[in-house]
Amino acid sequence: HVQLVESGGGSVQDGGSLSLSCAASESTHDRGYCMAWFRQASGKEREGVATINADGPITLADSVKGRFIISKDNAKKSLYLDMNDLKPGDTAMYFCAVRLNSGCPILPRDFSEWGQGTQVTVS
8 A cells, every 4th residue: 555645736827837746655656566656527427647667757648748747756756747838727635656566557447545635826
């Protein structure tokens, strides 16, 4: 069971930037686990934003391509999401997640370990 704690959310103006972090309780790199960022806006379903595994970034949602970057620091057991040119449509609760099986999909149902989320608001 991997515990995840997100941080870095906040309120920014249209066009601003934020960097999210997710600290894991144990290394996911050595086991080749897939890690991901999801987001959920009020009244909407949770959607995948980006995924990454031991080989590097795997998937980036079309809506954030060219603006968001997913990365991880294995030594720090941390996952990051650098968000640039933020838009009001990016407003959501952002969650990091870990998949404890092989593969690196981008559907919420395929991930078993979740953080509590961090709120991002763009106005």
